[in-house]
Amino acid sequence: MSSTFGTLFKTTTFGESHGSGVGAVIDGCPAGVKISLSEIQAQLERRRPGQSRLTTSRQEGDQVEILSGLENGLTLGTPITLLVRNLNQKPSDYRKMANTPRPSHADYTYREKYGITSQSGGGRASARETLARVAAGSVAEQFLSLAFGVEIVAWVSQVGSVEGVLSESELETLLRYDVDFSAVRCPDRQKANLMSAAIEKAAADKDSLGGVISCLCRRVPAGWGEPVFDKLDALLAQAMISIPAAKGFALGSGFAAATMTGSEHNDCFVGNGVKLGTKTNFSGGVQGGISNGQSITFAVAFKPVPTIGKAQKTADYEGHEIVLEAKGRHDPCVLPRAVPIVEAMAALTLADLALRQRRL
Amino acid sequence: MSSTFGTLFKTTTFGESHGSGVGAVIDGCPAGVKISLSEIQAQLERRRPGQSRLTTSRQEGDQVEILSGLENGLTLGTPITLLVRNLNQKPSDYRKMANTPRPSHADYTYREKYGITSQSGGGRASARETLARVAAGSVAEQFLSLAFGVEIVAWVSQVGSVEGVLSESELETLLRYDVDFSAVRCPDRQKANLMSAAIEKAAADKDSLGGVISCLCRRVPAGWGEPVFDKLDALLAQAMISIPAAKGFALGSGFAAATMTGSEHNDCFVGNGVKLGTKTNFSGGVQGGISNGQSITFAVAFKPVPTIGKAQKTADYEGHEIVLEAKGRHDPCVLPRAVPIVEAMAALTLADLALRQRRL
Amino acid sequence: MSSTFGTLFKTTTFGESHGSGVGAVIDGCPAGVKISLSEIQAQLERRRPGQSRLTTSRQEGDQVEILSGLENGLTLGTPITLLVRNLNQKPSDYRKMANTPRPSHADYTYREKYGITSQSGGGRASARETLARVAAGSVAEQFLSLAFGVEIVAWVSQVGSVEGVLSESELETLLRYDVDFSAVRCPDRQKANLMSAAIEKAAADKDSLGGVISCLCRRVPAGWGEPVFDKLDALLAQAMISIPAAKGFALGSGFAAATMTGSEHNDCFVGNGVKLGTKTNFSGGVQGGISNGQSITFAVAFKPVPTIGKAQKTADYEGHEIVLEAKGRHDPCVLPRAVPIVEAMAALTLADLALRQRRL
């Protein structure tokens, strides 16, 4: 088990979905940073189930409590501990499946690894663990915003085969407000409607959908990232792929880079009076693993939720074929709720690299 | 600078392309592992420039020397130090560009980060650093092979817009021998020819091409990977994106997962007498960040080489527009030479997770 | 701030003495270990203020709550979170001293480092932080006991100039029961009385006393410890000196080794049928940083408590001379309460090295 992320801005998350609570300890946040509890809470709300018809109707009512590290709203430089109690512990939903590993879920691999099965099946593979990331990520984001003016905005850019498209000028000014305009969190409003329809259809089919979340980090100063193994993009990739259900990561041009020539893909420099800028940003704001002062842009692919009501032929732990139909309440598509998780992991990655960059 | 990868099987690489040499120290390799120097050398040969018309004609002649950690061909449990001397130091090729950051290269970001410019431009961003990864990766691979029977095979699956296709049975039996049959390292022989032609055309155009490398890791036992942040797939993503020019990472279904439904994408279980297997492997052998006993499959997208002979309008450090035409000898496509690098980073990732998995 | 100890058995502590609570997250404890809450509580009781006349009369009433990582009394392999709420928050005791750094306390250095002063003065330098260590250490100790039969016993071997003496046979059979027989936790009963008298005299003088705690770890298997920097004794030294007020660490013969010759000090081997033993144990159970199968023995020196009622001429932050007389309730000697802290840090060190030792 490795529940800590970061070298200097270190976040450790804890908690099972059916235990007392989930939370995080942030060790290494500088002293004197003003932290707003309501900003943390706002991001938790965006991750919360039951926000709309598109997500599960479970009501989690996640209230964050700060156990340490703050005094009068300012960080002390000591570990910041965030706790969200679990109110809605229903292991019984899962007990029926105790003898059957859910396909494409972590039940089987947790049992192989730890030799023990928790009531909640996949233990820490539960989506509820991400709540701790969102809370900690909000602290990181507030630090980045106050200290450097960094802005992070993620949105749903694809659900199933529906892709949202934003113009460059839309991207330049995109705010969370625009993202949250639609329940599906796609700022391309036409496509947002198509995405919603696709999700509702999947729900009606007792099936689920995957998709892509895109993210933009503005005003990241040049110089962040630690070659050769802790490159900014390499750590972002780790951070994003560590999110449950993530299957792919792409920086800037991503897989499209494969089909371009060097003369098309190169981001040529242009003077802007003070610093050098680039004419294009296929690099996604990172060169040689170090931020170049342009916006950092990346995308994360998510698989469809594996827990579905549709009948599936699979096997129990003894290898006997059985037919599985998940009961319980499950998201037909996690993408809208995963937007603040992507933002949180981006913030945790950048906050750590901000501290690792020396300004002697 | 963060030149160390791994928690227990720790590899530290060192060296600039125009200094005395490059190398690696592996700390944490278990004692008593038989290491073949010629296997290391063989992987270095596959990475070496000048293997074919498709790669740069520079002759590096990289001979690895082992400075510590081995006695009579067996590891001692102490740090294993691998050194490859640089024979061909030609900083002069780069000096002309001292006042101009190469577009989409790391010159600019290294200068922003370190406030100093080495003769070789991007310092550790040089492709030569990957030589140390390949040497260390071969040690990791030999350990994995002897201790667990793990097999790692990577190949070029796309160059520009040409995609190679392998059937499931071809994948099942794919060997490095098949990969090396063509100079371009694509085992789909028809497509290999098209890829070669595309690379030669790019070279003639003084341009460059990107592509995709796919990789397969067989016989990885179930249970490797450390949730929640050091998941097998998350660390693989970090490892792959840390390779120069990598732009995207995809595990199993990757971005295609976005367009599938849960009922299509789920890998249902099937008993095989001893362990549970899965009918499909869209998961790429990893569930909840832990290996499930199936083959681990992933793909890495590479951008086209940024150093091209074609004229580019860019700016020097003072912001003045200039026209840049790279001289020197450069690969029109790094993909064929990057195959052993992908294998090496996969081996380093798996060796570390193998040691982190307890078998109490 | 660096609140994490350990590489594989990783403990992160959190909490200020005047915040909501203190606690710890243990990440990396193997799954399936039976953990007794009452054993944790028992060690907390031994650390608790107000146990006897010899310690402060503050009543902390520390009840540990487990927030995650256990199900039905067994570890899940997931992070174990331990929380002790603060009931008795009295920052007012300290407010008077807001403008004066307490001599030989951490007020001044915390202010220099973090640029901020918490209500509790030294922030995490408070003795209350050690409560989290004791709780986490008990989990580590239970793991070590169940998995390897390791036994850890610490005791007060010196208070002021009074030194306790134990014969070899007394050491061999020493139990916590013997240690706890006297309030001062010295199993040499005669000297225990003298120590108590010395502490009571110091209290009457509004002064304080230091001393030495000795510790014995039995049945540690040969082979634990990671040369060259994470040697068993080196990590023990770090662990012990990280305890508030610790000033010295000695393994086995310690500083007395300086006055011995090699022929006196060498622990010659002797066959015992199965393994090799040693005739003497000046080494303290560690050779070359690795346990040799003998008992691990070490001692830790503690300075006298810096907070005293006696008047002291010192300076406030502006440099003006003032006379300071601490009010509040303070221990005249922390040694008796520090015994479980030494045991806890020994357990955390050994548990980590146990996991780092491979048994392929």
Place this chain on the structure above:
Amino acid sequence: MSSTFGTLFKTTTFGESHGSGVGAVIDGCPAGVKISLSEIQAQLERRRPGQSRLTTSRQEGDQVEILSGLENGLTLGTPITLLVRNLNQKPSDYRKMANTPRPSHADYTYREKYGITSQSGGGRASARETLARVAAGSVAEQFLSLAFGVEIVAWVSQVGSVEGVLSESELETLLRYDVDFSAVRCPDRQKANLMSAAIEKAAADKDSLGGVISCLCRRVPAGWGEPVFDKLDALLAQAMISIPAAKGFALGSGFAAATMTGSEHNDCFVGNGVKLGTKTNFSGGVQGGISNGQSITFAVAFKPVPTIGKAQKTADYEGHEIVLEAKGRHDPCVLPRAVPIVEAMAALTLADLALRQRRL
């Protein structure tokens, strides 16, 4: 095996005494630091065997080569690799002892841990490994000196029962020149003669002596050290106890603190116009794990060299009693040569904490 020290200024050492060479990779040294090769070499000379009658007559002739990380005498911010080739490989001296573990040496524990025995007996427990520490420590020291004006001076303060004594004013101005005045490296010249005589007598007796090295670090700014586990004194303790043969560590008053009262031991503050100073320095320059701006003072106890010519009754690996008389050339007392090792480990500790301290 854990051959890396430091979190941001990370040093990895490698090499067996009878392999090709020993060396170190420093990852994380800031760019632009001027490094003098001759200063490194000078410290290596002080560690070298054969400097005087008091040390072994082996001639190692250790020439350091820099493989990476420097260009034109300046650090690049990339890993600095230092290599010293082994010229004098004489495994035959040790082969005779292949079946007998040397008492109080690491032969037995290395075999228990790694299940393999290298020609050199204790593998990395060899004193030759410290050569890499001295080389890397000199780089750290040069960085600390240039960036902060830090000065580090260690000396032999005790050999056997002879203790050197320095007045406060002698301490204040003590330089390496004063230390090196006597071959035994004790600046108390009278006691230096007695120490030399004691060592010569031990040599004549085919025996060996231990002792104590004291160290002083001047001009360390207030604020270095990372509570609660990576306190300055805790990491110093780890660093010092990781040196072969070290048995004890004492900060400031050390074990003498045990016999003092709080009113005697407290370092009361005094204004000095700009910052606060302290009237005394029993704390050894560290409070709450953080430097307070006073000199950092500590002492390290070393056991007598275990390899002695005198006959010892011990057992071979099969448990048969044998009489062992070491041949070869060995130091009767390592203290004089260990002075630069103590300085090196102090420098590596401080350089890391310097980088970890933020100056926002």
